[in-house]
Amino acid sequence: MTDDSLIAVQPAASQHKTTCCYCGVGCGVNAQVSHSTVIAVSGDRNHPANLGRLCVKGTALHQTSQSPDRLLHPMVNGVRSTWDAALEHTANGFRRIIDEHGPNAVAFYLSGQLLTEDYYVANKLMKGFIGTANVDTNSRLCMAAATVAHKKAFGYDTVPGCYEDLETTDLLVLVGSNTAYAHPVVFQRIVKAKAERPKMKVVVIDPRRTATCDIADLHLALRPGADAFLFNGLLSYLADHDGLDQDFINSSCEGLDAALATARAQVPSVAQAATICDVPAADLERFYQLFCATPKAVTVFSQGINQSSSGVDKGSSIINCHLASGKIGKPGATPFSITGQPNAMGGREVGGLANQLAAHMGFDNPAHIDKVARFWHAPNMAQHEGLKAVDMFEAIHRGEIKAVWIMATNPVVSMPDANFVREALERCELVVVNECIANTDTAKLANVLLPATTWSEKHGTVTNSERCISLQKGLVPAPGEALNDWDILCRFARKLGFEQGFDYQHPVDIFREHSALSAFENNGERDFDISAFATISKADYNQLAPVQWPVNAAAPNGTKRMFSDGRFFTPSKRARLISVTARFPKKPPNNGQMIMNTGRIRDQWHTMSRTGNAPHLMSHMDEPGVDIHPADAKQLGLSEGELAVLENLGARYLGRIKLNDGQRRGEVFVPIHWNDRFASSSRADALVNAITDPICGQPEFKHSPVKVSAYKPVWQGYLHTTQDLAPASDYWCKILLATGFKYRLAHNAECDWAKWLRSAYPQVNDWVEIRDSARAFYTGAGFVNGALVVALHVSRDGKDVAEHRWLDDQLGQPCDLNQRFAVLAGHGGSDVEDEGRIVCSCYQVGEKAIVKAIAEGAHSSAALGEKLRCGTNCGSCLPELNQLVNIHYLAKLATAVE
Amino acid sequence: MENSQRHSQRQDTRLELVIVGNGMATGRLLDELLKRGCGQFRITVIGDEPEGSYNRIMLSPVLAGETERATIIHKSPAWFAAQGIRFIAGKRGTQIDKDKQIITLDDGQRLAFDQLVIATGSRPAAIPAKNQTLENIFSFRTLVDVDTITSAARNAANAVVIGGGLLGLEAAYGLALKGVAVTVVHRSGWPLNRQLDATAGAMLQSVMAAKGVAFALSAEVASFEGDHTGAVNKVVLNDGRELDCDLAIIATGITPNRELGQDSDIACGRGVQVDALMQTSAANISALGECCEFEGETFGLVEPIWHQCVTLADRLCGNRLTPFRNPQVATKLKVSGVQLYSAGEYITRPEHREIVLHDCRHQVYRKLLLHENTLVGVVLFGDTRDGNTYFEWLSAAQTLPVQVSTLTLGKSFLTESTPVQLPQAAAIP
Incomplete structure (x- = not known):
């Protein structure tokens, strides 16, 4: 079922046009493929969205697919399974629950990361065949x-x-x-x-x-x-x-x-x-x-x-x-x-939200329900809106929804009151997750974990914020047993007995159907119309040029701008001004609380499932932070570079304090990206109240009253390790390095670090360490075959263990004694010249220093003694000093005279 | 006779300076005196060894064959002659008449002096073992000892060295280099227990073992056994163990040669007692070096003795008074490939803050002892670079200028301690 016409092992480098998978800008990308790997990317000059530009995330696209955490095989209850068995298990579960509790006891939770074709199939299956509109998406959180x-x-x-x-x-x-x-x-x-x-x-x-x-x-x-x-x-x-x-x-x-x-x-x-x-x-x-x-x-x-x-x-x-x-x-x-996600718009177009139907139609119009049902030949057409994201997870928590299938998203990190969401999934009878990463916070809770393709492996269309449909191309073979999401869904649908309607052979089949639906009984009533593609050939589809919808007979080359004629899609064809009674956020801060605002940082994407795999994307900001106005910080006793703890809903967010007078007083800003894969306690959304807009169900992420205080650790420091692990500390955050990982640590209790290292690294028996009887600091490093595998620097006040970038490049490197010292110091040393073999042991003067002094004019042992003190104490090195003078001065002098 | 001698020298107006003993302290004192242009003295040196002044520290390398015998002789009889110093070799002083200022030698010769310096050095400490008079039981103290040990070692397969201090270990190493199987018998649980803690001692033991030196620790020699020729062939330890040996060296420490002072009613403790100007209880009689005792301490290492030479030379030449202060001394071991360095305190006590770097694979150990943020002790094993840096801090006894976390790593990796920074928030008005 994969697109073998496009994905083939091609040893020679080849160039392909595709689309970036991150934000809603939807940039065109030239991908260079060699030996079944994307080896380089650049911006596509001909793509209308970016005209050749790429941001830092886009520039790293080819570096983020490879991860040791990649999910490669279906897993059922933590055990590797086959596709057939895993889908059989899933289908049986869905069938049983639907039979016993009706179709509204199951749900899909989708993502703006999915391609339009994936989205279309999921939506069709649920709303038309299973018979529930419990299909929502993380786009609910976004737009x-x-x-x-x-x-x-x-x-x-x-x-x-x-x-x-x-x-x-x-x-x-x-x-x-x-x-x-x-x-x-x-x-x-x-x-x-x-x-x-x-x-x-x-x-x-x-x-x-x-x-x-x-x-x-x-x-x-x-x-x-x-x-x-x-x-x-x-x-x-x-x-x-x-x-x-x-x-x-x-x-x-x-x-x-x-x-x-x-x-x-x-x-x-x-x-x-x-x-x-x-x-x-x-x-x-x-x-x-x-x-x-x-x-x-x-x-x-x-x-x-x-x-x-x-x-x-x-x-x-x-x-x-x-x-x-x-x-x-x-x-x-x-x-x-402007939308957040690469295909938030595509999701809207196929009706990926619980209150939408396909092709921009809605449950608020019975004619629409009828049209879609007839077009799909749907046996079980849903008649009412389903549950929106927050309501959906509440229903899961209450046990009303008993099976949920999550695709390409990480709600345990990104949903408001995220710990509640985690609890809901823990309670849920059947949690199915399609993922490319095996250990996202959500994947860890899956009963059935299915390996999905990701960027450069999957093939289909996305729509960006300006209605521009672009092709995200499959360029390399899927790793392991990963399948495309649409394919997984079709296999599942057939197991449920829906043979017809889910027999697509290629994404183009889905795209044609989607295009046909957009035109179905449209008559210019509906904005979304891509009827021009209803009969697109596979070849044309595989070379689809970016185009802005509507694309139909009237606008075969797409439509740059809407409403130029002053006509709208309301029954009166007039645009409606809405009477708005402005309101402030529902939950103002209580005394002492601050307002927590959340958002993106420059170089990370969502919950870091992909961007977290590229070390250099962490260099801009490598740790969860808390931006706060200096005056607020002073009042709360917070200092730059120290840790703050934010609390709400019984959850904690720990982050590094950044004084920022661009913050308003009384407000803190925290990034949304960190999760349990990269930090111990920095899921910002766990502190966000599940308060939503009554109409659209979007949560109030930008305004959460939280308690802010200084985090006072007993120990602080950092751990370099070739091995991915959860350190024994109350707080940690993981920073990817070119080789291995760096963890920043803080711990709020006593800890025997030497003992912990030995238990966490049983394979290491070559340790070098500095112990302090006052237990003000501890430094230890472990080696296997002489190469550094772990280094720990911790201290009580955190100041004793200043971090240097030098150490970030040392994991896996063979280390001699001097380099071991450097590792313990955490830096490469002050460039003090290696003195060579020690000649004068009293004053620890080395041969290299002596030879240098001779070259600089110290032509006798006495002169050397004056200059370097060597030989002036016990004198036992005087013979050797004289010998060195002989070799390096007198002999050369004699040669010169000859 | 003493009067006649003095009268006969009437035409020579110089004062008589007599130095008893011709060891390293005397050699250095002579240098210091000559440096000060000591023309007011006619100097006489009385030495009980036949040769001139040599560097006793270098006996170990001579035994080990790493240094030529001749290179360690600093002041030959010819040198004395050239400097106009009278050198009386092979004689010892036996009695001093403090009032008349006359010293009697073991051959009855009497010399009058205006200033006398007792620099009689020390001798190996005795041990209580039986049968110490057997053949091939040696001390390790003089060039003569080195010569006889070297000769005996030619036919020896096994040797025992009694004493695991600096000298004993160096002797054992010297023998091991000659292919002799050596066992060091030592009273303490680890070698160099006066310089190292147990960890460094154990590391030293393992490194020495790799060089062919075995150890019998926490043991003392009960008796020596001999063969029919009267030569030692076995050592019996107090725990009953027996060690075969063709030669034995006793190197359990030194005893100051205080007898000349003691027999002349000059105040003595373990050594001839001196004040900070190296003055004994008797007028015009000074003492220095290994025979003397200052504030209850005796001396076995060169560095404080060099200071004593300066003090005494300054006073004798009338230049100035430079009171002697017993300096911090660092210990090293002259065994190739064994780097150790010890200064100040070496056993961790409850009031100490102990910072220890340990690298088992490279056999590197660095222990620094701090008290109230000043350095009070250094033990380095395996890598003695930076010993001097530590030594300077130890001697200065000041608050350490570096971060304690990098202290054991040495000067290449030290992080200067920074003054406590005010939080940035506090700087904002």
Whole structure:
């Protein structure tokens, strides 16, 4: 079933165009393949998303597939199994549970990492054949709010603009988006555009001063969660300052009056808005003026808007302003939701969310349910929305859902109240996980663990944030027994008896069906239409050029920009302004608590399953951190470089303190990436309350009240090891090295480190160590066949064991005595010259030093004694000193005279 | 007669300086005196060994064949002649008349002095074993000893060395190099127990074993047994063990030669007692070197004795008073391939902070003892680089300038201790 036409063992290097698997930018990649391995990648100059650029994660694509943790074989209850047995086991489990408890007792939890074809098959199987809409995805955590806001305003989930609009605009507003880190290539495009056209203004609206602010003309560090107040204020301002596009409103919009009335009632003035948002009134007014006076304005919004208990409203408040001022459907003028994941959009297109049907259709329309059922010849068509992510895991926890199949995602790390999610999975009767990594936090809880292909192995399409469909190509054979997710699902479906409908031979078969469904009884009513591909040939599919949907008879080459004609997909064909009552986050901090904000760092992706495999991606930030304002830190007794502990929901997050005056007072920022594979207690989402937006079900990740305090360890230090292990310390984090790993450690109790080393490394019997009777520090290193396999440096105050990069390159290296000392020191030494064999033992003067002194003019033992003190104590070396003078001076002198 | 001698020298206005003993201390004292242009003295040196002054420290390498016998003689009779120093070889002083300032030699000769220096050195300590007078039982103290041991070793298969101190080990090593199977009998549980702790001692034992030196530890010699020729052929230990041997060397330490002082009513303890200016209880009579005792200490290593020579030379030449202070001394062992270094305290006591580096594979051990963050003891085995750096800190007795965690690693890897940094937060107003 694999695509043997494309994947073949090719000894000679060959170039292939494919697509990056990380963020929603969806960059085109040239991959160089040799001997069935991707050996190099570069940006594809012809891809519209990146025009040749790649970020650091993309640049490391070829370094992240190889991992010793790669899952290669099906496992059932921890024992290696065959595909047939594992799927039989899974099918029996699903069948039994469905028979006994109905189809709503099973669920799929999918991912924006899946290809559209995988997503399509999963969705079809559940909603059409098994008969439940309990299919949700991690995209719920990412852009569910934007999806609903789009649908409310435009009729369907349509992203109106394109990346080019971000470059050609005169005013770029970035809201709740650290574009510089989360979408680096888009950010680079903006940087370039602004450099070329300095009159272009950039406004960043974000509680934090992020790297994105480097190019900001104005940064509004608003109170967390105040965004809808700010945009309601803008709507009022537009109305009060002649900023409304009455023609556009008259021809293409509805709902302005209500929306404006609500906005005005809530935020009647700039001064009021400034107070609510806690920003200087002059700055806010400047932004309002700019937006009002600039016809070409783009507002990019992302997780800072979406991950909120009122994310839909926030999105609506932004879209309202663009509709009211006519800044939509035109070059350089659009609201623009930028997605987090490589195929969040593709997932939306196939209906990968519990409240969606396929091809942008929905359960809110009975005709849609009927259309999809007829198209699929579905025997058990689901009739109602399923459970959204947070509700789904609660149902699992309650035992109502008894079987869950998780694909390409890590909810034990990424879901809010993540420890609850872990507990839910521990309780669940049947947990099936498709993964490429064997030991993710979620994979560890699987009853059935199935090896899936990953980037460069799997073959299919993804859609990026600007509706651009690109092909992610299968270039190399799958390792071990790994299969494509669509193939796994089809095999499973056939085991359930659904022979028809799941007999695809190639992803193109799925893509054609998906395309046909988008056209099925569409008649221009639905935005998503790729009917042009309903009969695409396999060859054309395998060479699919990036194209923005809709792609149909009217737009055979795709559609760069939507709504240019002022027509929308609502029944009235008018866009709807939504009346938004702005709300602050549901759970304000109690006395003493701080607000924890979460987000990405530059070089990691999600839960690090792939990026964690590339050592150099850890060099930018190698440890979970806690960004905090210096004044808050001082108040709490926290110091730069020490550890802080954050607590909520009975969970702890430990991170290294980074003083950052770009933080607002009372707020801390922590990265979302760390998990139990890379740290002991740094799953940020375990501290996030499972509070969701009532409409879209997206959790409030950006605003968790937490208790912050100093972590006071008894011991601190670092461990270099060739062996992956869980150290005996309360806190640890794992840093990948070119060879082996480095762990930073902190422990809150006494520990006999020498004893621990010996028990953790029973194969090592060659130890060198420094013991301190005061137990202020301990240093030990172990060797096998003379090569370094482990080195531990710990001390009580942490200052005695300063880290040096030198040691990171020493694992696996053979070490002589001097290098062993260097390993214990942790650094390569102060470049003190090797003195050679000791000649004068009284003053420890070596031969090399003596020969050097002779060359520098000490031509007798007495002169050497004056210079180096050698021979001036016991004198036992004087004969040897004289001999050295003979060899290195007198003999040479004699030769010279001759 | 003493008067006549003195009168006969009337025309020579120089003061008589008589030095009894011709060991290393005397040799160094002469250097120090000559360096100070001691023209006011007519110097006489009385030595009981036939040859001139030699470097006794080098006896071990001579025995081991690593150094030529001739190269260790520093001051030959010809040298004395050239310097105008009277050298009376093969004679000992027996009695001093403190009041008349006359010394009598063992041949009855009497010499008057204005200044007398007792530098009679020491002799091997005695052990209580029976039958010590058998043939081929030697001390290891003089060039003559080295010559006779070397000669005896030619026909020896087995040897026993009694004493596992520096000298005993060096002697044992010298014999082992000559192909003799050597066993060191030592009273303590490990060799060099006056310089090393048990761990370093055990490492030394294993390294020495690899060089062909066996050990009988925690043992003393009860008796020597001889064959029909009267030569030793067996050593019986107090625990009943018997060791075959063709020769035995007793090297259990030294006893100061204090008899000249004692017999002349000069204050003596274990040695001839001196003050910080090397002055004995008697006017114009000084003592130095291994025969003397200062503040209850006697001396067996050269370094403090060199200091004594400076003190005494300064005083005798009238230049200045340089009170002697017993310096910290480091110990090394002159056995090829065995690096050890010990200074200050070496046994860990409860008040010490002990930092130990141990590398079993490379047989490297470094123990540093700290008290209130000053260095008070150093034991290095296997790798003695940095001994001097430690020694300087030990002598300075100051708060250590480096991080304790890297202290045992030596100067290439030391991290300077940094003043406590204020947290960055505190720096923000």
